[in-house]
Amino acid sequence: MMSAGGDAAFRALLQQLGEAQDLRVDAYKDSCLRRRVAVRMRACGVHTYNDYARRIREDGDECDRFLAALTINVTKFYRNADMWDFVLGSVLPELLEARGNAIRCWSAGCASGEEAYTLAVLLLEGAGRTRMDPLHGPCIDATDLDPRSLQTAADARYPEEAFGEMPRTLVARYFPPEGREHDVRAVAGEVRELVRFQRHDLTREPPIDPPYDLILFRNVVIYFQRVMQERIFATMAHALNPGGTLVLGKVETLFGSACDLLRKRNVRERVYRRP
Ligand SMILES: C[S@@+](CC[C@H](N)C(=O)[O-])C[C@H]1O[C@@H](n2cnc3c(N)ncnc32)[C@H](O)[C@@H]1O
Structure with missing residues (x-):
């Protein structure tokens, strides 16, 4: 197979992409960048980095x-059900008891919104269970780099398949069916009201409105270089209120200076707590 070009051509291409998108490409793992560039080059039918660079200019x-x-x-409602069961059963009762309507949460790297809306549903469920007043105003900041995902989140309409992991009682209660075929579900107003979506780059911007009581940072950090992972973990730890909780993805593990601030709370579900 013909070589796509040397390292210098690849680096020049990355610089061009970074400048065009105002993106810190050096934050991402090299393997990840190479795979994505290869995918786009194949789709464009070009064979060298220089040709792809020209395509981008044109x-x-x-x-x-x-x-x-x-x-x-890639995301889903109630993705990794065991983690959500733990959040509903152990994390939220404690946080709602301590903070009530003042609770503040962050879904960092929220993609098309399923994670943030799942959390909103569980907050409504948890608040009901502890017989609190209904929650007022958005208490979940949901952020992502990708504007198209954020648009899907704002549209708040999802195909039936997106709910495959969510308990059916919750689906029926908070996501009324829509469309002629009833194959799409809308997010109920009381759920939407709790979430505020915003574009945000984790690699170059501070958290938008700390401190938080709960941060969901799942299945995002795996794409970043180790140095960047460590930096963002530390930022998240500092962005938590005392008593606050950080949840990582199923295969992600905390390391670096964040470990000085946080304690393991549920090792299997990657849940950490700031004492
Ligand atoms: C696999 S999704 C995770 C979605 C959700 N947290 C979950 O676990 O289901 C990864 C998300 O990270 C976002 N992302 C990648 N780089 C980012 C960055 N620099 N800042 C913010 N979000 C980023 C992507 O746009 C994507 O939506």
Whole structure:
């Protein structure tokens, strides 16, 4: 197979992509970048980094397509059910008891919104269970780099398949069916009201409105270089209120200076607590 070009051509291409998208490409793992560039080059039918660089200069939309390829936004409602069961059963009762309506949460790297809406549902469920007043105003900041995912989140309509892991009682209670075939579900107003979506780059911007009581940071950090992972973990730890909780993805583990601030709370579900 013909070589796509040397390292210098690859680095020049990355610099061009970074400048065009105002993106810190050096924050991402090299392997991740190489795979995504290869995917886009195949789709464009070009064989060298220099040719792909030329394509980007000539076709303004190609940069957006590269960003879409880089920001893998696979997600689901109630993804990793055991983690959500733990949040509902152990984390939220404690936080709602301590903070009530003042509770503040952050879904960092929220993709198309399923994670943030799942949390909103569980807050409503948890608040009901502890017989609190209904929650007022948005208490969940949901952020992502990818504007197209954020648009899907704002539209708040999802195909039936997106709810495969969520308990059916919750689906029926908070996501009324829509459409002629009833194959789409809308997010109920009381759920939407709790979430505020915003574009945000974890690699270059501070948290938007700390401190938080609960941060969900799942299945995002795996794409970053180790140095960047450590830096963001530390930022998250500092962004938590005392008593606050950080949840990582199923295969992610905390390391670095964040470990000085946080204690393991549930090792299996990657849940950490700031004492
Ligand atoms: C696999 S999704 C995770 C979605 C959700 N947290 C979950 O676990 O189901 C990863 C998300 O990270 C986002 N992402 C990638 N780089 C980012 C960055 N620098 N800042 C913010 N979000 C980023 C992507 O756009 C994508 O939506």
